[in-house]
Amino acid sequence: MSATPFIVLSAILFTIGAVGVLTRRNAIVVFMCVELMLNASNLALVTFSRVNGNLDGQIAAFFVMVVAAAEVVVGLAIIMTIFRTRRSASVDDASLLKY
Amino acid sequence: MTAFWILAPIMVVCALGLLFARKAVHCALLLAVVMISLAVLYAVQDAPFLFAVQIIVYTGAILMLFLFVLMLVGVDASDSVVETIRGQRLLAAGFGLVFGVTLVLGVAQVGIGAVTGLTKANEDGNVPAIAQVLFTKYVFAFEVTSALLITAALGAMVLAHRERLTPKPTQRAAAAQRMRDYAEHGKHLGPLPPPGVFARHNAVDTPALLPDGSVSEASISRVLAARGSVNRSPGSATQVERIGGDDTSVPPRDDSADQGGSGR
Numbered sequence: 001m002s003a004t005p006f007i008v009l010s011a012i013l014f015t016i017g018a019v020g021v022l023t024r025r026n027a028i029v030v031f032m033c034v035e036l037m038l039n040a041s042n043l044a045l046v047t048f049s050r051v052n053g054n055l056d057g058q059i060a061a062f063f064v065m066v067v068a069a070a071e072v073v074v075g076l077a078i079i080m081t082i083f084r085t086r087r088s089a090s091v092d093d094a095s096l097l098k099y
Numbered sequence: 100m101t102a103f104w105i106l107a108p109i110m111v112v113c114a115l116g117l118l119f120a121r122k123a124v125h126c127a128l129l130l131a132v133v134m135i136s137l138a139v140l141y142a143v144q145d146a147p148f149l150f151a152v153q154i155i156v157y158t159g160a161i162l163m164l165f166l167f168v169l170m171l172v173g174v175d176a177s178d179s180v181v182e183t184i185r186g187q188r189l190l191a192a193g194f195g196l197v198f199g200v201t202l203v204l205g206v207a208q209v210g211i212g213a214v215t216g217l218t219k220a221n222e223d224g225n226v227p228a229i230a231q232v233l234f235t236k237y238v239f240a241f242e243v244t245s246a247l248l249i250t251a252a253l254g255a256m257v258l259a260h261r262e263r264l265t266p267k268p269t270q271r272a273a274a275a276q277r278m279r280d281y282a283e284h285g286k287h288l289g290p291l292p293p294p295g296v297f298a299r300h301n302a303v304d305t306p307a308l309l310p311d312g313s314v315s316e317a318s319i320s321r322v323l324a325a326r327g328s329v330n331r332s333p334g335s336a337t338q339v340e341r342i343g344g345d346d347t348s349v350p351p352r353d354d355s356a357d358q359g360g361s362g363r
Contacts, residue, residue, distance in 0.1 A: 001100050003211050006140070009107050011202040013133070016114040019195030023118065023188050028169060029126050035161065036114060036130065039137055042149075050144050053215030055232050058146050062229070063237075065156055066244050070251035072161050076168045077258035084261070089172050092183050 006047040013040035027079045027089045031072070038068050102143050106136040127165050134158045145217040147225050292318040304330040 013036060020033030042061040049057025083089050109132065116129040138153035182188060221228055233241055280286040292315050295301040306329060307318035319329050 001143075001214065003214050004207060005100075005103060005107070006144070007206045007211070008203050009103075009110065011206050012111055012199060013114050015195055015199030015202060016111070016118060018198065019191055020118050022191035022194070025183075026123055028123050028165065028172065029117070032126055032130050032165060033117060035157075036117060036133065039134060039157070042153075043137055043140060046141055046144050046146050046149060049146070050217050051211055051214050053217060053220060055217070055220050055228055056236075058149055058229060059232055059237055061146075061149055062152065062233070063240060063244065065152060067247065069156060069161060070247050072164060073251045073255045074258070076164060077255040080168060080171060081258050083172050 003047050003051045007044055010040045010044040010047070013037075013043070025090050025092060027082070027091050027094075028076075030091060031075055031079070035068065035072070038064055102139060106139060110136045123169050124166070127162060127169060130165075131158055131162050134162065145221055145225065148229050294318045294320070300330060302330065304328055306330075 017033045017035075017037035017040060020036065021030055024030050024033060042064050045057045045061040045064070047057075049055060049061075079089060082094055086093050113129040113132045113136075117126050117133075120126050120129060134153065134157045138150050138158070141147075141153055142150040217225075277286075277288060281288050292307045294303050294307055295305040303320060304323050307315045309315050314331075316324070323329055
């Protein structure tokens with residue numbers, strides 16, 4: 001079982017996630033695209049773990065999942081707070097620091 | 100490899116759907132498909148522990164958290180189609196295309212080397228092997244993770260907390276407010292009239308009729324009126340004809356003051 005198709009799939013998913021972060025307006029969807037990028041990198045880590053024959057890659061993927069869980073909790077709380085004050089989850093509306 | 104060739108197109112299509120779906124809930128469900136497929140790919144690649152963690156933590160916990168927040172924010176809070184920065188979408192698509200092609204060509208051309216496989220590393224089970232590495236080589240990182248998780252939990256609590264600025268309304272205050280409305284504006288004291296009193300319709304979106312045959316706007320839920328889904332079907336009009344006689348063209352009226360019925 002070759003490893004290259006897995007890495008290519010991971011690269012494609014990462015690219016789609018990056019484009020999603022750049023184009024989408026809804027903060028929650030932007031956040032989902034970030035999750036997609038993290039998942040794509042996890043796939044690469046697991047694949048390289050199999051290529052190298054040791055479990056360090058799987059441990060790294062595990063830590064990525066832990067960090068992603070913590071990040072989602074705080075990020076969604078921030079989105080909720082912004083929504084409460086501005087009645088909108090659009091990333092364009094939170095522009096107060098610009099002025 | 101069969102699993103890969105079946106799942107990879109599904110995953111790419113669902114990930115592309117994440118870019119084009121208008122509603123955020125659809126995005127969340129498409130992401131769930133991608134994540135479950137990824138879990139299967141982990142299982143294929145000798146990582147049964149990560150297979151379980153991916154389904155439990157990602158699909159079970161994180162994605163459900165997304166759905167909860169979507170429910171709080173409002174399911175129909177869809178993306179606006181208006182571009183705030185001109186040409187941004189086109190630029191982003193071009194950038195993504197260049198980035199993706201470079202990345203894919205790069206990783207496809209580089210020689211990864213022979214696949215060693217995890218049969219030797221996993222020989223006494225994947226979970227014991229992961230535990231062996233996690234609690235010896237990476238034990239410090241593992242301990243630091245606990246600090247991260249506690250910080251995240253505290254941060255979420257602080258961010259989601261809201262001070263109550265106005266006193267909590269009591270039943271007594273509500274009753275006093277109602278009496279004040281009656282004294283000052285003559286607003287009807289009793290409950291609102293129930294909807295759906297026609298012979299052929301008894302649904303909540305059918306307005307009640309006043310004794311003079313006109314439609315009672317107060318009998319319809321405010322939400323239904325705002326959505327514009329109040330039932331004014333021909334069936335109800337004939338009912339009006341029969342009950343109200345000739346003055347069916349009486350405009351809808353605010354019946355807050357004349358609950359007892361007037362007109363005829």
